[in-house]
Amino acid sequence: MAIDKVFYNQSSASNLGWGPPWFGEKYFDDDLVKAIRKWQKEHGILADGLCGPGTYRRIWTERQADIDDYKPFGGQSKETSHIVHNGNFIPINWPKVVLWSELDGLKANHGTYYDYSGKADRKPTFFVNHWDVCLSSASCERVLNNRGISVHFCIDNDGTIYQLLDTQHGAWHAGGGKWNHSSVGVEISNAYSLKYQDWYVKNVGSERPIWEGKTVHGKSMKPFLGFYDVQMEAARALWQAMNTGLGMPLECPMDGDKMIEGVSREVSSNKFKGIVHHYHLTARKIDCAGFDLNNHLELLKSELGSCSL
Numbered sequence: 001m002a003i004d005k006v007f008y009n010q011s012s013a014s015n016l017g018w019g020p021p022w023f024g025e026k027y028f029d030d031d032l033v034k035a036i037r038k039w040q041k042e043h044g045i046l047a048d049g050l051c052g053p054g055t056y057r058r059i060w061t062e063r064q065a066d067i068d069d070y071k072p073f074g075g076q077s078k079e080t081s082h083i084v085h086n087g088n089f090i091p092i093n094w095p096k097v098v099l100w101s102e103l104d105g106l107k108a109n110h111g112t113y114y115d116y117s118g119k120a121d122r123k124p125t126f127f128v129n130h131w132d133v134c135l136s137s138a139s140c141e142r143v144l145n146n147r148g149i150s151v152h153f154c155i156d157n158d159g160t161i162y163q164l165l166d167t168q169h170g171a172w173h174a175g176g177g178k179w180n181h182s183s184v185g186v187e188i189s190n191a192y193s194l195k196y197q198d199w200y201v202k203n204v205g206s207e208r209p210i211w212e213g214k215t216v217h218g219k220s221m222k223p224f225l226g227f228y229d230v231q232m233e234a235a236r237a238l239w240q241a242m243n244t245g246l247g248m249p250l251e252c253p254m255d256g257d258k259m260i261e262g263v264s265r266e267v268s269s270n271k272f273k274g275i276v277h278h279y280h281l282t283a284r285k286i287d288c289a290g291f292d293l294n295n296h297l298e299l300l301k302s303e304l305g306s307c308s309l
Contacts, residue, residue: 003050005030005033005050006030006033008050008052009032009036009050009051010028012052012056013051015121016051016053016056016086016118016119016120016121017088017121017168018060018087019088020032020035022063022087023035023036023039023051033049033050036050036051036055037049039055039059040055043058053118056118057117057118060087060117060118061117063087064087064101064117065101066101067099067101068099068102070089071089071099072089080092080095081094081095081161083153083161083163083167083238083241083245084099084167085166085168085245085246086121086166086167086168087166087168090244090245090246091245092161092237092238092240092241093237093240093241094159094161094234094237094238096160096234097161097162097163098160098161098163100163100164100165105163105164106137106138106154106162107164108145108164108171109148109150111148112144112145112148112149112150112171112172113150113170113171113172114170114171114172114181115169116168116169116170117168117169119168121168122167122168122169123246124167124182124248125182125183125273126182126183126184126248126267126272126275126276127183127185127186127239127242127274127275127276128174128185128186128278129185129188129235129275129277129278129287129288129291130151130173130188130278130288131187131188131190131192131287131288132154132190133190133192133287134187134189135189135191135196135199135203136156136157136189137155137156137162137187140154140187140189141154141162144187148172149172149173150164150165150172150173151164151165151171151185151186151187152164152165152166152167152169152173152184152185152186153185153187153238154187154189155186155188155189155231155234155235155238156189156231157189157200157204157231158204158230159230159231160234161237167184171184171185174278175284175285176281179270184242184246184248186235186238188231188235188288189231190208190225190226192224192225194210194223196225200225206228208226208227208228209225209228210223210224210225210226211225211226211290214289215261216261216262216286217261217262217279218261221286221289221290224290226290226291227288227291232291232296235296236296236299236300236303239300240304242275248274248275249273249274250274250275251275251297252276252293252294252297253266253267253272253274253276258294260280261279262279262283263281263283264276267280268281268282276293277291277293
């Protein structure tokens with residue numbers, strides 16, 4: 001029995017996460033079948049006009065190598081950039097985003113993450129904030145690659161968001177396989193110790209705020225360096241993109257009307273959906289203590305509500 005090629009491609013796209021624009025077309029129709037056949041011939045693949053697993057893996061891999069070449073243009077605000085999930089672009093309301101394939105991009109090394117190239121669309125359910133205990137995102141990249149681990153995003157001292165890895169992959173950032181499979185992560189640049197304040201004044205041009213009176217896991221913390229305002233603004237933009245692009249709720253672990261400042265049983269058991277800090281997963285971590293997720297998420301929801309009026 002003859003295969004309905006249009007229907008096959010629709011089903012394949014729904015399962016794997018590609019779309020007609022990957023082959024220069026707009027619709028699932030006979031023109032797309034022809035375009036796929038043409039692409040297959042050019043790449044030495046059986047030219048049947050069907051984007052099955054083999055064709056999909058090949059075009060997915062090629063797109064990843066130069067993903068910035070495919071960024072959408074036109075009709076977007078100058079404040080809007082894009083991040084990447086499964087080879088597709090998610091708008092983010094932030095002007096400074098650099099992808100791994102760009103000239104000044106940062107990149108996770110192969111072998112430092114769960115590679116889901118060409119696999120069914122991954123559906124991460126929560127987002128983990130880390131601080132990198134490094135002086136910059138570039139130094140964080142070097143540390144991660146040297147340690148053989150990875151993260152999807154970094155936020156630098158000036159608020160630049162670097163995407164090091166397609167969020168289709170499972171980065172090794174959260175400390176446990178079940179958490180890595182279910183999450184997306186960001187490292188926010190912050191050397192943490194007060195002794196680095198002079199470095200920031202000299203190299204960034206301004207002091208970091210000093211956070212005092214903070215607690216985590218029921219213990220009081222000595223004063224430490226906090227995040228720049230622009231970094232927290234960038235984090236909110238990233239959370240919003242996770243919400244609009246991947247459906248992650250703009251919620252954090254709560255105990256009544258206060259954010260939990262320690263391990264959350266719901267988060268550690270992999271049942272939470274939303275935005276968390278690394279310390280919500282394990283008592284071995286303290287990042288990002290002092291960063292009140294609830295206040296920032298409420299601010300973000302307020303901003304989104306104002307935009308919709």
